[in-house]
Structures are given as C-alpha cells and as structure tokens.
Amino acid sequence: MDWFDIGTIDDIPARGARCVTTPEGRIGVFRTADDQIFAIEDHCPHKGGPLSQGIVHGASVTCPLHNWVISLETGMAEGADSGTVRTIAVRLDGRRIAIGRESHLLAAE
Amino acid sequence: MTEKLVIVGNGMAPGRMLEHLLEAAPGHHDITIFNAESRVNYDRIMLSPVLSGEKSFEEIVIHGDGWYERHGIALWKGHRIIAIDRDARTVTSDHGVSERFDRLVIATGSVPFIIPVPGNDLPGVLTYRDLDDVNAMLLAAQARAKAVVIGGGLLGLEAAAGLNERGMDVTVLHVMPTLMERQLDPAAGHLLQAAIAARGIKVITKANTKAIIGNGKVEGVELADGTIIPASLVVMAVGIRPNVALAKEAGLTVNRGIVVDDRMVTSDPSILALGECAEVGGRVYGLVAPLYEMARVAAAGLAGDGSRAFVHSDTPTKLKVTGIDLYSVGDFADGDDREEIVLRDASAGVYKRVILQDNRVIGTVLFGETADGAWFNDLTRRKTDISEMRDTLIFGQSFQGGAKQDPLAAVAALPDDAEICGCNGVCKGKITGTITAKGLTSLDEVRAHTKASASCGSCTGLVEQLMKVTLGDAYNPAAVQPMCPCTHFGHDDVRRLIRAKGLKTIPAVMQVLEWKTSCGCAKCRPALNYYLVADWPDEYADDYQSRFVNERVHANIQKDGTYSVVPRMWGGMTSAKELRAIADVVDKFAIPAVKVTGGQRIDMLGIRKEDLPAVWADLGEAGFVSGHAYAKGLRTVKTCVGTDWCRFGTQDSTGLGIRIEKFMWGSWTPAKVKMAVSGCPRNCAEATCKDVGIICVDSGYEIHFAGAAGLDIKGTEVLGQVRSEDEAIEVIVALVQMYREQARYLERIYKWAKRVGVAEIRRQVLDDVERRARYFDAFVFSQRFAQVDPWSERVSGKDKHEFRPLELAGLGAVVES
Numbered sequence: 001m002d003w004f005d006i007g008t009i010d011d012i013p014a015r016g017a018r019c020v021t022t023p024e025g026r027i028g029v030f031r032t033a034d035d036q037i038f039a040i041e042d043h044c045p046h047k048g049g050p051l052s053q054g055i056v057h058g059a060s061v062t063c064p065l066h067n068w069v070i071s072l073e074t075g076m077a078e079g080a081d082s083g084t085v086r087t088i089a090v091r092l093d094g095r096r097i098a099i100g101r102e103s104h105l106l107a108a109e
Numbered sequence: 110m111t112e113k114l115v116i117v118g119n120g121m122a123p124g125r126m127l128e129h130l131l132e133a134a135p136g137h138h139d140i141t142i143f144n145a146e147s148r149v150n151y152d153r154i155m156l157s158p159v160l161s162g163e164k165s166f167e168e169i170v171i172h173g174d175g176w177y178e179r180h181g182i183a184l185w186k187g188h189r190i191i192a193i194d195r196d197a198r199t200v201t202s203d204h205g206v207s208e209r210f211d212r213l214v215i216a217t218g219s220v221p222f223i224i225p226v227p228g229n230d231l232p233g234v235l236t237y238r239d240l241d242d243v244n245a246m247l248l249a250a251q252a253r254a255k256a257v258v259i260g261g262g263l264l265g266l267e268a269a270a271g272l273n274e275r276g277m278d279v280t281v282l283h284v285m286p287t288l289m290e291r292q293l294d295p296a297a298g299h300l301l302q303a304a305i306a307a308r309g310i311k312v313i314t315k316a317n318t319k320a321i322i323g324n325g326k327v328e329g330v331e332l333a334d335g336t337i338i339p340a341s342l343v344v345m346a347v348g349i350r351p352n353v354a355l356a357k358e359a360g361l362t363v364n365r366g367i368v369v370d371d372r373m374v375t376s377d378p379s380i381l382a383l384g385e386c387a388e389v390g391g392r393v394y395g396l397v398a399p400l401y402e403m404a405r406v407a408a409a410g411l412a413g414d415g416s417r418a419f420v421h422s423d424t425p426t427k428l429k430v431t432g433i434d435l436y437s438v439g440d441f442a443d444g445d446d447r448e449e450i451v452l453r454d455a456s457a458g459v460y461k462r463v464i465l466q467d468n469r470v471i472g473t474v475l476f477g478e479t480a481d482g483a484w485f486n487d488l489t490r491r492k493t494d495i496s497e498m499r500d501t502l503i504f505g506q507s508f509q510g511g512a513k514q515d516p517l518a519a520v521a522a523l524p525d526d527a528e529i530c531g532c533n534g535v536c537k538g539k540i541t542g543t544i545t546a547k548g549l550t551s552l553d554e555v556r557a558h559t560k561a562s563a564s565c566g567s568c569t570g571l572v573e574q575l576m577k578v579t580l581g582d583a584y585n586p587a588a589v590q591p592m593c594p595c596t597h598f599g600h601d602d603v604r605r606l607i608r609a610k611g612l613k614t615i616p617a618v619m620q621v622l623e624w625k626t627s628c629g630c631a632k633c634r635p636a637l638n639y640y641l642v643a644d645w646p647d648e649y650a651d652d653y654q655s656r657f658v659n660e661r662v663h664a665n666i667q668k669d670g671t672y673s674v675v676p677r678m679w680g681g682m683t684s685a686k687e688l689r690a691i692a693d694v695v696d697k698f699a700i701p702a703v704k705v706t707g708g709q710r711i712d713m714l715g716i717r718k719e720d721l722p723a724v725w726a727d728l729g730e731a732g733f734v735s736g737h738a739y740a741k742g743l744r745t746v747k748t749c750v751g752t753d754w755c756r757f758g759t760q761d762s763t764g765l766g767i768r769i770e771k772f773m774w775g776s777w778t779p780a781k782v783k784m785a786v787s788g789c790p791r792n793c794a795e796a797t798c799k800d801v802g803i804i805c806v807d808s809g810y811e812i813h814f815a816g817a818a819g820l821d822i823k824g825t826e827v828l829g830q831v832r833s834e835d836e837a838i839e840v841i842v843a844l845v846q847m848y849r850e851q852a853r854y855l856e857r858i859y860k861w862a863k864r865v866g867v868a869e870i871r872r873q874v875l876d877d878v879e880r881r882a883r884y885f886d887a888f889v890f891s892q893r894f895a896q897v898d899p900w901s902e903r904v905s906g907k908d909k910h911e912f913r914p915l916e917l918a919g920l921g922a923v924v925e926s
C-alpha cells in the first residue's frame with residue numbers, strides 16, 4: 001500500500017465531503033461530526049450518483065440522486081437497499097489526511 | 110488453495126451468501142453460478158413495485174454484471190442445471206455446459222403451485238414469481254381489460270394491487286372465508302378486504318375455482334357454484350412448492366424441501382442447500398429474513414467457520430401495497446391458555462391484537478397502524494414478562510414511560526407560558542389549569558373549553574401529551590407520526606417546541622428533544638434547518654451541511670453529476686442584452702444544452718461543478734441573480750402580457766408579477782412555491798394551478814391558492830378578492846408567511862391547506878387585518894437576511910471548498926476525464 005497526502009482535515013467541512021480524482025476514478029473523502037475520516041469510491045452502487053455531494057449523518061451518507069444511504073465504514077447500502085461501493089484506506093497523521101492505494105493498481109496504469 | 114464452488118440458482122439467498130463469503134474469505138473460492146433465469150441477481154420481493162410502476166427493474170438489481178466481473182465470478186445466465194453427478198462431482202446445464210465442483214450449493218428456490226383444473230395451461234394464465242411473469246402481466250395490462258387473480262394471500266394481493274394500479278379491472282378469488290388467513294385473524298382479514306375493495310378491486314371469498322375457460326386463450330374463470338367471471342388474464346398465486354426435483358434426482362435426502370442440517374449441509378457433505386428449496390429443522394421458509402440467516406450460516410461454513418448454526422425465528426409479514434399497513438407475526442390462534450388484548454378504532458380503520466401466554470407476547474396482528482410491530486416482536490423474541498405494562502401494552506412503545514423514549518418528559522418540562530396552540534394563542538398553563546379545574550378527560554372537552562387544537566389541529570399531539578401529563582395513565586393520546594426514525598416527535602410538535610423552548614441550533618434541538626441518533630439523518634436535518642431558518646431568521650446560522658446538495662451549491666444536480674443553472678427572468682420578461690449574455694456563457698463554457706423551461710425562463714444544463722462560480726460570475730455581470738430553481742423557496746412568478754399589450758388585459762399582470770417576484774425572491778419555504786399572475790380570466794399564465802395565483806379582473810385582483818400541477822393536479826381555491834396591487838401583495842405575503850410558520854417540511858401549500866382548512870387560512874390572512882399585518886411584518890423582517898443573491902456570494906469566495914476537488918500529492922496533475 002502506498003500513501004498519498006491529500007491535505008488536512010480542515011479542508012473538509014464537518015459532516016461534509018470533498019473529492020479527489022485518481023487514475024482509478026473519483027474518490028469521496030468524508031469527515032463526520034466527530035472528525036472521523038472515511039474514503040469511498042464517489043459512485044453510488046445504485047445509479048452511480050456522486051456520493052460526495054450527499055448529506056453526511058453519523059458514519060453514513062445519503063446519495064443526492066435517489067436517497068440511498070451508504071455506510072462510510074463498510075461501503076454497503078443500508079436499510080432495504082443493497083449494493084456496495086469500494087472503500088478506500090485512509091490514514092490521519094495528526095491533522096493530515098493520506099489515502100492508501102494499492103501499488104499494483106498504479107503499475108497497471 | 111482455492112476451492113471450486115458451484116452454485117445452482119442465482120436468487121436472493123445465494124446472492125446474500127456470496128456477499129458474506131467474499132467478505133469472510135475473499136479469494137478462497139473459484140466460483141461459478143448457473144441460473145435458469147437469464148439475468149443477474151435482483152430483489153425478487155420488489156417485483157410488486159415494478160408491477161405497480163413505483164420502481165423500474167434497474168432499480169431492483171442487487172448485483173449488476175460489473176459485480177460478477179469484479180469478483181471474478183462466472184455467471185451462466187439462462188442455464189438450467191439438469192443433472193448433478195455426485196460421483197464425478199459435476200453439474201450439467203440444459204445447454205450442455207458441465208462444471209466440476211469441490212463444494213456445490215443448491216439454491217433453486219420454489220416453483221409456484223398450479224391448481225389442477227381444466228384450462229390451467231391456456232395462454233393468458235400466469236404465475237407470479239419472476240420478472241418474466243411481471244413483463245407478461247404488464248403486456249396484458251396494456252389492454253386495460255379484466256384480470257382475475259386466484260389466491261388472496263400476500264402474492265395474490267400484491268399482484269392484484271399492481272394490476273389495478275395499471276388500469277385493469279381486477280377480481281381476486283380466495284378459497285378461504287377471509288384474506289391472508291395464514292397471517293391474519295378474521296377481524297384483520299375483513300379490514301384488509303375492505304381496504305382492498307376500496308381501491309376498486311373485487312374480492313370473492315370462499316371461491317372454489319372449477320375451471321379456466323377459453324378457446325385458445327383465457328376468456329374467464331368458472332367457479333364451483335357455476336359463476337363465470339370473464340377475464341383475459343388469470344394470475345395464479347395460490348402457493349409455492351420448494352423446487353427439489355434436481356436434488357431428488359441426484360439422490361439427496363428430500364422431504365418437503367431438500368433436507369439440510371443446521372449448517373445448511375445436505376445428506377452429501379460436499380453439497381449445501383439454502384433458500385426456499387431447503388428444509389431445516391423440519392421447516393421450509395418463504396420470506397427472505399430466514400433465508401438471509403441461512404446465507405450467513407452457509408457462508409460461514411464455506412469459509413471454514415463451522416460455529417454458526419441456523420436457529421428458527423418467526424418472521425413478520427407485511428404487505429407491500431402502498432397505503433395498506435398490516436403487520437403480523439407469531440402465533441395468533443385462540444387457545445385456553447392464551448389471553449389477548451385488542452384495540453379497535455373503527456373510524457381510523459385501526460385494529461391491534463396482541464396474544465399473550467404466561468404474561469409473554471407470542472403473537473401480534475396489527476392493521477392500519479403498524480409502527481409498534483417491531484417492538485411487539487422484540488418483546489416476543491426476548492420473552493419479556495409484560496405484567497408491569499399490561500394496561501398500556503396495546504398502545505405501544507411510546508406509552509411505556511422509560512427514560513430516553515419518553516416525549517412526555519419534554520412536554521412536562523415546558524414552562525407554563527409556552528404557547529401550545531398557535532392559531533388560538535393558548536399556552537400550556539391555561540390548558541393544564543383548565544383540565545384540572547373543570548375535570549376534563551377528553552380531547553373534545555379540552556378543545557371546547559380552551560380552544561386549543563380547535564383550529565388547524567396541528568398541535569393536537571402536544572395537547573394530548575399535556576392531558577397525559579396532567580391526567581396520568583388514565584389518558585392515552587393517539588400516536589403521532591414521527592418526523593423520521595431519529596425522533597418520537599412529529600413535525601408539528603417539533604416546530605412548536607423549537608419556539609416554546611427557544612431552540613436555536615440543530616444540536617440544541619437534538620439534545621433537548623432527545624434525538625435517538627447522534628446527528629440525525631437526511632430526512633430530519635434539512636427539516637430542522639428549515640424550521641430554524643424560518644423561526645429565527647436573524648439569529649440562526651444556516652447549516653449548509655444539512656441542506657440537500659442543490660441548495661448547498663445553488664444549482665440542480667443532474668443524473669450524471671453535472672449541474673443545471675437557471676437565472677431569474679423576472680416575471681418571464683427578458684431582453685436582447687440578457688439573451689446575449691446567456692449565449693456568451695453557453696459558448697464560453699461549452700454548455701451542452703439550453704432549454705426554455707415550463708417556468709418562463711432559461712435552463713442551462715450539463716455544467717461541471719467546478720465551473721459553476723465562473724458561470725455565475727459572468728451571469729452576475731449581466732445582472733442576473735439565481736433563479737432558485739433548486740430551492741424549497743420561491744421559484745417562478747409566471748405572468749402574461751396583460752394591459753401592456755393584450756386587448757383583453759384588465760390590469761398590469763406583468764408588472765404585478767415582477768413586483769411580487771422582486772419582493773419575495775430568496776425566501777425559504779417548507780416546499781417550493783410557484784406563482785402566476787394572469788391579466789384576465791382567460792388565464793394565459795395558468796394561475797389556477799399554482800401555489801399562489803392571481804387573476805386580474807376589472808374590479809381588482811382575485812387571489813387564488815393551493816393549486817398543483819405536478820404529482821397531483823388540483824385547481825386552486827379562491828382566497829378572496831382585493832382592490833389594489835398593494836393589498837394583493839400584502840395578502841399574498843401574509844399567506845406565504847403563515848405557510849412558512851405552520852407547514853411541515855416538504856408539504857406544498859395545497860397539502861397544508863387541506864390539513865388546516867381554507868376557511869381558517871382565509872380568516873387569518875384576509876379577515877383578521879391585524880394578524881395579516883403581523884405575518885407581513887414577519888416576512889419583511891426575514892427577507893432582510895434571506896434576500897442575498899447566493900451566486901454573487903459564491904463568486905466572491907464563500908464556500909470555495911464546495912467547488913474544488915482536493916489534490917492528490919505525489920502523483921502529478923491528474924486530469925479528470
């Protein structure tokens with residue numbers, strides 16, 4: 001796993017998200033009310049909605065397109081819906097955020 | 110070493126099993142699936158919403174093609190396995206594909222039971238099991254002819270409701286005296302029958318089908334008593350049988366279903382079975398909850414964890430017919446050793462019955478109001494001794510006191526001067542004092558003596574809670590629909606408590622009203638944010654993270670994640686300069702689509718989020734402000750050309766529309782507000798289907814409201830007539846302010862008016878001049894904080910983070926494709 005710095009926790013509003021573009025696609029990076037950071041693919045398992053634009057509550061996000069609720073921890077849809085989005089490793093060093101990417105993915109570029 | 114895992118059948122049970130397995134032991138298996146249906150895994154239980162048109166097939170897919178690809182799973186669609194060779198350990202499909210296995214999972218589901226009567230194979234006779242059945246029904250429904258559904262159980266009724274929804278004339282034939290007799294007692298069965306009949310579906314019980322008649326295709330159904338019911342479609346939904354033929358042929362032990370132990374292993378240790386085809390502990394199942402438990406057990410076993418065993422539990426039944434609430438679980442047969450508690454509210458169509466044995470709940474039947482179903486079931490599961498709460502048990506969880514859950518505590522703690530009834534200005538002390546002084550015991554008496562809850566009724570929940578606080582357990586208020594699962598309070602109570610307790614932030618509301626979640630959900634947060642903006646316009650700091658993305662970025666999100674931008678064109682008027690500016694913006698940002706909207710202005714679609722501030726900057730320079738096409742707020746004021754040009758115009762409708770729009774833009778409202786002004790009763794601006802509309806007449810202005818032309822179509826109600834433009838504006842503003850103060854979030858004016866009553870609204874904003882002035886002033890005050898163009902704010906740098914992605918250091922610049 002390689003780690004890439006993407007900025008600090010203060011760059012993201014609490015109960016909010018920003019996104020990062022990577023060669024494998026867009027990643028949403030989320031900050032919860034209690035300053036946990038999560039990263040998931042920015043692609044709703046339902047119809048590909050940009051999850052980073054949704055409303056963040058607890059450790060979940062509600063997709064802006066049709067209101068599926070996705071767990072930021074597991075990437076799985078909650079409630080009656082089912083589907084999963086890839087979760088991405090993130091690390092907090094102090095206030096700096098780094099996301100982890102598999103080296104072979106980079107090599108495959 | 111990877112194990113070769115082959116799965117026969119790709120239904121809901123194995124789909125769930127794979128999810129668990131891939132998580133527990135990723136990469137441990139080389140997986141191949143054969144499925145007789147030629148499609149991916151989908152949510153079979155959602156077929157009814159597809160039939161009724163509430164969902165599309167795409168929306169119910171569980172695992173799309175990409176999922177199988179990602180997990181390296183081979184899925185043979187449209188391949189039915191016709192033989193299992195247990196010695197060679199292979200399976201073979203009807204298209205001749207063979208596959209070797211180390212472990213085999215059989216998940217062939219069920220087959221619908223076809224009643225053995227003449228004519229049951231005629232074209233036009235269908236079952237209800239998979240998407241093909243739904244498609245065939247939809248095709249038949251196009252003819253809008255007559256349909257007969259045989260079977261008044263869960264599937265039959267869902268099919269009937271769906272076909273009815275699609276415009277067919279439907280008759281349900283049920284052989285037993287009451288519907289869903291396996292899940293409902295006769296009382297609930299009758300209520301259900303009435304609710305079904307109320308939708309225009311005919312129900313015939315004790316109907317014994319003798320034959321299906323027709324010449325080359327279905328023409329009708331003949332009953333044992335000789336009645337003939339004409340139909341061009343017959344759906345048989347009389348039951349299912351575990352699909353065991355394949356397993357039986359392979360020599361596995363088969364009883365009603367394929368016999369498995371509590372680890373889902375069949376009589377052959379290398380073969381598992383799960384889902385509706387499996388029989389475990391002598392039982393077969395037909396609802397997904399136990400099948401999902403089987404999936405968990407099977408996945409654990411395949412992953413090498415033998416500690417997980419299947420345990421039986423009762424699954425509640427619910428009917429997925431919009432508007433019919435029923436819930437049933439457990440054992441509800443009568444018996445000498447049993448007692449029951451029953452509550453009926455005939456006028457509300459509510460029936461609740463809880464069956465007790467040794468002071469423990471063993472069965473629950475709820476009709477009409479099912480919110481407490483899960484709680485009752487939980488009591489059953491935990492075998493809770495209910496003697497303590499026996500007297501109030503039937504009223505449900507919220508009446509059992511207990512610390513956290515109790516909304517009464519909050520009401521009890523209100524000061525005596527807290528206003529409870531806004532319409533009649535009645536405070537808490539007056540209500541509790543009158544109850545005690547006059548010995549009142551019913552809501553109607555309280556209404557008569559205090560006027561509280563006697564007008565719009567939105568404070569009824571609070572008044573009832575006050576009665577309960579004052580009278581104790583002797584009084585049990587009717588349940589209020591909570592805002593969302595995060596709270597026990599309904600919208601009206603929350604609104605009133607926000608004011609009564611002076612709550613001014615979302616965390617304060619959640620703390621004081623004892624929210625059950627840490628930071629709410631996507632339903633309650635936007636509602637609370639609106640209530641606080643509306644109630645404390647000068648003090649409340651708008652919480653953007655509690656707004657839906659459209660209101661956060663002031664543009665409408667599109668299905669591909671781009672945005673659309675709609676600038677205001679006051680009253681639908683524009684100019685060469687404005688049009689030129691729009692044309693320039695479209696060219697400069699290569700905006701892919703430009704459209705004239707139904708609201709008399711122009712929509713630019715397909716703009717990248719990052720470009721929004723620059724687009725707004727250019728539009729702003731040309732004098733445009735946001736059209737709030739995204740907002741729960743004032744949208745458009747459509748006008749016609751009026752006296753300026755039209756030979757019939759009686760007043761300056763264009764001018765008035767522009768005045769209203771300029772006065773009211775920027776205000777947040779519970780749901781969107783659309784207006785129109787027409788210059789004469791010919792009504793070219795379509796004012797009579799708007800939230801607020803004005804029809805100009807010779808003698809003045811006729812004010813209309815509570816119209817709709819979206820999901821519902823409804824002509825407006827006439828509020829009244831006024832003489833001058835100024836008066837018209839005052840009345841409209843007061844009306845909107847009353848709506849802002851009282852309505853529930855997302856409730857359009859027409860729905861609110863239906864609840865509150867047109868007469869009450871007329872009384873408050875037209876007849877009561879003082880009150881009208883108070884509403885008007887409150888609106889004007891709040892506009893001081895609301896009338897800020899959000900676009901120019903963002904152009905000057907507010908919320909910069911919204912429009913720029915983070916950067917990935919160490920990878921060089923990454924170009925978004």
Ligand code: SRM
Nearest residue numbers: 665673705706707708709710712738783817818819820821
């Ligand atoms: C652009 C436009 C269609 C058009 O090309 O003409 C439109 C587009 C949308 N409408 Fe509409 N409606 C448009 C006029 C209307 C009208 C006609 C009118 O206003 O005279 C109606 C019926 C009148 C009414 O509201 O009663 C209308 C009834 C709806 C509804 C149903 C609302 C309801 O309560 O029944 C929705 C859904 C909702 O709001 O939840 C909706 C929702 C939408 C949304 C916002 C869907 C969404 O949530 O993303 C669409 C946004 C597309 C976009 O990004 O621009 N739109 N929509 C019209 C914009 C008018 C404007 O200038 O602001």
Ligand SMILES: Cc1cc2nc3c(=O)[nH]c(=O)nc-3n(C[C@H](O)[C@H](O)[C@H](O)COP(=O)(O)OP(=O)(O)OC[C@H]3O[C@@H](n4cnc5c(N)ncnc54)[C@H](O)[C@@H]3O)c2cc1C
Nearest residue numbers: 118120121122145146153154189190217218384385396397
């Ligand atoms: C319209 C409808 C509404 C329902 N509503 C509810 C509800 O509200 N709540 C609830 O809990 N349950 C509901 N159910 C029941 C629920 O859908 C089933 O219990 C569940 O789908 C069974 O899952 P399964 O995996 O055992 O079988 P299935 O989902 O039926 O899957 C079996 C699959 O195996 C395939 N197959 C069969 N034989 C072979 C073979 N020889 N080779 C290859 N493939 C084969 C079939 O084509 C089928 O795709 C409903 C069912 C229907 C039809």
Ligand code: SF4
Nearest residue numbers: 667668706707819820
């Ligand atoms: S009718 Fe309105 S909501 Fe529906 S697709 Fe058209 S623009 Fe979208």
Ligand code: FES
Nearest residue numbers: 044046047049063
């Ligand atoms: S795309 Fe996310 S809910 Fe539909």
